[in-house]
Amino acid sequence: MTPFTAALPPLWNDLGVILGFVLSLFLFSYLLKENVLARLAQYILAGASLGYAGVLIVKNVLAPRLLAPLLAPRLALQIQESLATPPLLSWWIPLILGLLLWLGGIEAMRRPPAAQGASLRKLLRLLGVLPVALLLGTGLGVGIAGAIQGTLAPQFLRAAALGLPGEEVAGPVLTGLLTLIVTGGALLHLRAGESRLLQRGPGRLLAGWAWIGQRALWLAAGLIFARLLAARLSLLIAQLNYFATQLQETGLWQWLLAQLR
Amino acid sequence: MSQPLCPHCGQPNPADAEYCAHCGTLLRLPPEPEEAAQETPPQESESGPSEEDLLAQQPWLQPEELAPPPEMEVPPDQPWLRPEQEEADAVRPPRQTPQRQLTGLQGLLEPADLSWAGLEPSLATPPSPELADPQLRELRGAFREDVHLADPPAQAPGGGAALARRPWIYWLLLILMGGGIFLGFPPGQEEPHAWPGLLEAHAAIEALPEESLVLVDWSYDPATAGEMDLVALGVFEHLVERRARFLVVSQLPGGPASARRLIQRASGRLRGAGIREAIPLVSEGGYLPGGPASLPLLGQAPGAGVPVNIQGQPAQVDPILRALQVERPALALVVAAQSEDVRRWLEQVQPLNQAPVIAVTSAAADPALRPYWDSGQIQGLVSGFDGGIRYRQLLNRPLLPQEERLLGWQLTGQGMGFIVLVILVILGNLAGLLSGEEERS
Structure with missing residues (x-):
């Protein structure tokens, strides 16, 4: 049986639907006022999400990708064929860095050590910086390179291509000009909208440009808000529909109705 | 009572909150008596950090929030209310530290405090000076595709932003959408729109x-x-x-x-x-x-x-x-x-x-x-x-x-929802226009 053919037993499914319904009611009660039931539902949601994430990380990440290859050399050899890195880089260094991060994190939760003594604690704090620095550095490097190759360059080239002088079509040129005015105005508003430099002399011309940019920003925000609203309404309607259909089909609900009658 | 602003996201919080309700940042550090006995912060005067220091750490603070509280007359039968008595009683006031934090798990977890690692504040996420402008803060929320509509009503500040946090708006939405769906109003359009792509x-x-x-x-x-x-x-x-x-x-x-x-x-x-x-x-x-x-x-x-x-x-x-x-x-x-x-x-x-x-x-x-x-x-x-x-x-x-039924529900519900929002936008603009007229007159 694969996970794609497995299904929950009906009783568990029913319990899930009813529990979801009750927790939804708790959350909706927030509309009346801030209350303990709404808080309880939020805490359950946050706790269950964190608990689920913890179990998932152990079962789906740490166990099969790190611990199993380390404990079973045959599996390690099989995985090794798909990796270009030696086992030291694939498993041992990540394990050591992960342990350092955990120990450093636990140490960070405690009160800082006194100026003298506790050299082991100080060493742990120092070593804990290593994985954090690696994570931050890699994240920043990858993010900046990606932003240039995936957004900045293609978007700039696309905008520049619209206004090529060889094109004898007024439409793209006008679009390019409009893009320049709106983009420049928005940047000007964000960086120097309140600056005193824009309130006197030639700066007033730039103030006009920033004014256009500000209007354009709010227009864009309005568009995003309208679609965001559509998304949230979809969620609400889907949830109402789910309860209207699924709740009535549960055996537990039928039993409760029968008892009430 | 003033609402402390979060040093990370700039949102207001209840006066007694320990963590920011929006991003989970620790709003105040617990007092540390041992440390207090060992060291005295040299920069801070007896009356706390100076106005310049506060502004450097929290640029979004407004001048009126920095002003000292008005002098209060102390009744003779309540000597403990005198400032010098308060100072003697206090162990140590909560201390504000420069922020060296990174957010985690989409705001679900408290942001990680990197100060233990000895990293410079510039490596963390410093509070942006743009947060000083409430309009820019609202814009940032819209572009993040995550407008907070569920703030506790008690925390809603005055002005236009509070309109989005009034419970009656949610009730109106829920009643009209639910009513439209359950009473079987016909969908507003025959078939959904096909966007480019x-x-x-x-x-x-x-x-x-x-x-x-x-x-x-x-x-x-x-x-x-x-x-x-x-x-x-x-x-x-x-x-x-x-x-x-x-x-x-x-x-x-x-x-x-x-x-x-x-x-x-x-x-x-x-x-x-x-x-x-x-x-x-x-x-x-x-x-x-x-x-x-x-x-x-x-x-x-x-x-x-x-x-x-x-x-x-x-x-x-x-x-x-x-x-x-x-x-x-x-x-x-x-x-x-x-x-x-x-x-x-x-x-x-x-x-x-x-x-x-x-x-x-x-x-x-x-x-x-x-x-x-x-x-x-x-x-x-x-x-x-x-x-x-x-x-x-x-x-x-x-x-x-x-x-088929879900499609009908979606079309009707979306139509009703947008009608409510259009009414709100018109009413909000009218209210703004009228209040502007009143101020001018």
């Missing part, structure tokens, strides 16, 4: 040869499944029907379970429609930790990025993982509730593997992704409940009765 997405999947390799990035979880299932179901029906082989990975812990449930639904629907061979050819890559930094590996060598599937089987056992070691994916499908996830894929993966990308997104993500569609970086774009339903219409299969 939808037909292209359908054509790209239709053109896939049988058993093509498709790389799927699953970036939604049960929190947004109500909308996203509607959008993605038709696309996955189409993929299963075309007998595509797909590897599904997710950077959200709840992603793999959502993917499994939806793919089961899609193949079940196909079998219900009489297509018996509709068995999904799926390899579950599972949860892919590491954030954006783990994505480039997926673009360079998916086999190395996902060395084992969710059951712990290596490529020798999993045929799709094995195929990805020698073949490039014919298509990449990014199923995301937020535009940020599609953007990451376009920045980190697409330039490396050059596979055409189809984005399946929520309605909220659509406007932010339009520039990528215009520049040709996205080959197809299916967004919102309307995009999802329109896509399923393109598959030329009749909708089931419950799907």
Whole structure:
């Protein structure tokens, strides 16, 4: 049986639907006022999400990708064929860095050590910086390179291509000009909208440009808000529909109705 | 009573709050008597940090918030209210430290405090000076596709922003939408709108040869499944029907379970429609930790990025993982509730593997992704409940009765919701106009 053919037993499914319904009611009660039931539902949601994430990380990440290859050399050899890195880089260094991060994190939760003594604690704090620095550095490097190759360059080239002088079509040129005015105005508003430099002399011309940019920003925000609203309404309607259909089909609900009658 | 502003996100919080209700930042540090006995902060005067220091640390503070509280007359029978007595009684006031924090788990966890690591504040996320402007803060919220409508009403500041936090708006929305749906008001339009990019997405999947390799990035979880299932179901029906082989990975812990449930639904629907061979050819890559930094590996060598599937089987056992070691994916499908996830894929993966990308997104993500569609970086774009339903219409299969009902509910509910919002916008503008007139007169 694969996970794609497995299904929950009906009783568990029913319990899930009813529990979801009750927790939804708790959350909706927030509309009346801030209350303990709404808080309880939020805490359950946050706790269950964190608990689920913890179990998932152990079962789906740490166990099969790190611990199993380390404990079973045959599996390690099989995985090794798909990796270009030696086992030291694939498993041992990540394990050591992960342990350092955990120990450093636990140490960070405690009160800082006194100026003298506790050299082991100080060493742990120092070593804990290593994985954090690696994570931050890699994240920043990858993010900046990606932003240039995936957004900045293609978007700039696309905008520049619209206004090529060889094109004898007024439409793209006008679009390019409009893009320049709106983009420049928005940047000007964000960086120097309140600056005193824009309130006197030639700066007033730039103030006009920033004014256009500000209007354009709010227009864009309005568009995003309208679609965001559509998304949230979809969620609400889907949830109402789910309860209207699924709740009535549960055996537990039928039993409760029968008892009430 | 003044509401302390969060030093991280700038939002107001109740006076007694220890953590920010919006981003989870620790608002005050507990007193440390041992440390207080050992060292005295040299910069701070006896009356606390100076106005300049406070402004340097929290540039969003308004001048009136920095002003000292007015002098209060102390009754003779309550000597403990005298300032010198208060100072003697206090162990130590809560101390503000420069922020050296990084947010974690989409704001669910308290941001990590990096000060223990001895890092310079510049490495962390300093409070942006733009936060000083409430308008810019509101803008930032809108562009983040995450407008906070659930702030406690007691915390709502005065002015226009408070309008969005009044409970009667939610009640009006709920009553009109619920009433419209349950009373069976007819839908406002006959069929949903087909946004640009939808037909292209359908054509790209239709053109896939049988058993093509498709790389799927699953970036939604049960929190947004109500909308996203509607959008993605038709696309996955189409993929299963075309007998595509797909590897599904997710950077959200709840992603793999959502993917499994939806793919089961899609193949079940196909079998219900009489297509018996509709068995999904799926390899579950599972949860892919590491954030954006783990994505480039997926673009360079998916086999190395996902060395084992969710059951712990290596490529020798999993045929799709094995195929990805020698073949490039014919298509990449990014199923995301937020535009940020599609953007990451376009920045980190697409330039490396050059596979055409189809984005399946929520309605909220659509406007932010339009520039990528215009520049040709996205080959197809299916967004919102309307995009999802329109896509399923393109598959030329009749909708089931419950799907017909859900479609009616969506169209009616959306129509009613937008009517309420239009009324609110008109009323809000009228109120603003009238209050402006009053101020002038």
